Amino acid sequence: MADEDVTTFPEAVQAVRGGADAVEQARAIVGLLSAEEKLWLLDGDELFWTGMAEMMTVGYNTRPYSHGSVPRLGIPGLQFSDGPRGVVMGHSTAFPVSMARGASWDVALEERIGAAIGVEVRAQGGNFFAGVCINLPRHPAWGRAQETYSEDPLILGEMGAALTRGVRRHVMACVKHYALNSMENARFTVDVTADDATLHEVYLPHFRRVVEEGVDAVMTAYNSVNGEWCGQNRVLITDILREQWGFEGIAVSDFLLGLRDAGGSLLAGLDVEEPFRQQRAEHLPADLESGRVTWADVEAADVRILATQLRHAASVTEPAPGIEVVARPEHRALAREAAARSVVLLRNEDVDGAPLLPLDRASLRSLAVVGRLANMANAGDHGSSDVRASEVVTPLEGLRAALPGVEIRFVGEDDPEAAAAVAAQCDAVIVVAGFTAADEGEFADSSAMLGEVFVPLFPPRPEEFGVPGDGQAVSVAGMASDGMGGDRESLALRPVDERIILAVATANPHTVVAVVAAGTVMMEAWRTAVAGVLMLWYAGMEGGHALADVLLGAVNPSGRLPFSIPTSEDHLPFFDRNATAITYDRWHGQRLLDRLGVPAAYPFGFGLSYGDVVVEDVTVERTGEEEITARVTVTSSGDRDAQHVVQLYAVLQDGDRAGERALVGFAVADMPAGGRVTVDVPGSLRPVSRWDGAERRLVVPSGTLMVEAASCWGDPACRTATLTLS
Secondary structure: OOHHHOOOHHHHHHHHHOOOOHHHHHHHHHOOOOHHHHHHOOOEOEEHHHHHHHHHHOOOOOOOEEEOOEHHHOEOOEEEEEOOOOOOOOOOOOOOOHHHHHOOOOHHHHHHHHHHHHHHHHHOOOOEEEEEEOOOOOOOOOOOHHHOOOOOHHHHHHHHHHHHHHHOOOOEEEEEEEOOOOOOOOOOOOEEEOOHHHHHHHHOHHHHHHHHOOOOEEEEOOOEEOOEEHHHOHHHHHHHHHHHOOOOOEEEOOOOOOOOOHHHHHHHOOOEOOOEEOHHHHHHHHHHHHOOOOHHHHHHHHHHHHHHHHHHHHHOOOOOOOHHHOOOHHHHHHHHHHHHHHOEEEEEOEEOOEEOOOOOOOOOOEEEEEOOOOOOOOOOOOOOOOOOOOOOOOHHHHHHHHOOOOEEEEEOOOOHHHHHHHHOOOOEEEEEEEOOOOOOEOOOOHHHHOOOOOHHHOOOOOHHHOOOOOOOOOOOOOOOOOOOOEOOOOOEOOHHHHHHHHHHHHHOOOEEEEEEOOOOOEOOOOHHHOOEEEEOOOOOOOHHHHHHHHHOOOOOOOOOOOOOEOOOHHHOOOOOOOOOEEEOOOOOHHHHHHHHOOOOOEOOOOOEOOOOEEEEEEEEEEOOOOEEEEEEEEEEOOOOOEEEEEEEEEEEOOOOOOOOEEEEEEEEEEEOOOOEEEEEEEEEOHHHOEEEOOOOEEEOOOEEEEEEEEOOOOOOOOEEEEEEEO
16 A cells, blocks of 8 residues: 555554554655644644643543544554553552562563553553553662662663563553653652763663664653753753664653653653643644644654554554453452562571471461551552552451461551550461552652643633632642652651561561551661561552462562662662752662672662572673673572572672672573573673763773672672673
8 A cells, every 4th residue: 555545544554564664654644634733743632721621530540641642543642541450440450669669679470460461451441551660770769669679770670671562462652751760759850860881871771772672762850961851851851762673653741740841851762742732732823823843843743643553553453352351360469469470588597496387277376467558448649659459368368368277466556555455365466567658659740740840831720720829729739649659758667667567566566567568768776676577568468468478388488689778778879859950870779889899788689488499600791782691500408399580690800890890681581499500691781781871872881891690799609700891
């Protein structure tokens, strides 16, 4: 079919399936659009105040948000659904939060989750999933740390790429928030500065990796970078994303406040303003009339938007599934598997001559379950990532279901003495402590958003929607969370939680603490007082069952920390959650601990299993310009099957960064009880590469590289091999 013969979007889809070029087909469709329709593609289809009213009365993203649908030509537009812990629409499967899934270090598992999410989006009328979240949490107080995977760029990139692969089997995938978005309270006002080396070596590699995987869209961040808002930052969107990395997809804004200049954003390379008809609908016609932007600029964005939709539509040949796939039993089972695989066992000391965990189901007669969170449906924050699951299995419910013949006594009040009294009468104690959506998560301050900085960014308010401050006005925050969420004020548990833990541990040495949080929790006040500690995370709708699976030994814990836990908050980067300007350098997390020369309470990559797994041998070879492969032999002395995360670290032996360690690869090895397994672990040399300002690219250094096959960062039991780089 010749381009000039295309008269509808469906015809263009068939042409692309037949081998036609998507860009040429998109150009042909653009030639059929009216001037109004060309502008229509560049933002949401809903009028701003109508959309805001629905958001406040019905809820956020209860149906797809439509962008650029043109029924006359059969153009579906972008039918948006949010994430990342599942589909925000309907009553979808609530998976563990991304940081929990990052603790699995399992890209195959994450790809399966992506496929489940993708099919649930499509079943509910969506074709665009904006839940591939890979921002790097420079400081663990960041409120939205739960939406990302790790403090390390390699894990961020590989897990984001895996989610993208799974999602794209069914719908378009969008990665966010580009870039340097790791402050929540100040996200609308802060300017983050970073030099080119820091950008390309630390804060951008994971975005590049997901772009290489074929992600369809990139959502820009709210904050500004090096003095320009991300939604209109030409260096980020055009110079780096499109020209350096070769991205051919769509650049979209974050919602409502994602840009400050309609014409400037278009000139910078941003294609779509989300989610409603807002600044572009208000100001682009005047920018066109003045000549500030041209119709060629509009059409260039239109072509990218349509070409991306064409590629996706051509790749999906099966009809949309029915609503019955949403939260179906297979997806709930996957959520349970992911939650159990995410549990990180941090401490498992001997009590009465044997490790406390797993609990002996046969001898267990009574169990105390303690803590306000033990019977709370606490699956994460209540912002844009909130999944409205039909059910959330709490820890108490999961343990009761798994132990029908055991007396389970629940103490939910904040009363250390009462908890200790019950604990003393039971065989074992599970304390569930941590945070909720009140402590961390997405934050929107409606009073600030009604202020002089933001109100000019909204279209004139029709009379029927009231005026600011009149008590009847639609809140422009949309998802206002005043007094909820935001960046954490403290990394420690509540003082009363610490008192409960110490009181219970004194009363009963068979005490396990399950920590519910998105990231680092300071544990120095109590961790050595208890025999068992594990990270439960925000574990999704099946988290209670998963906790029981691990505690009772049905699942051998295999999660590993995707970040480091320090012994002091003094060992973290500077953080001011209300800052209007901050500079990022390359030092954070485990790398900062190494630079300071202080040990971690629990290092990056750490985690225990039921039984010892050790690395026995490693060989390594270079398999590409930026690729290596290590062959690692691992042995198990345990009496049960395990899944062990083999971690590859590289330490430069030469140059000004000699001695610096970097994660360069990882793989999950399926270990039979008492068995021996050899696994090929793919690795990347990008984490040890350096930004060359003259060549404008990352360059692999020359010299000797020591490669460690390890079970955590700085593992004294690692095995090493050397590789000469030239």
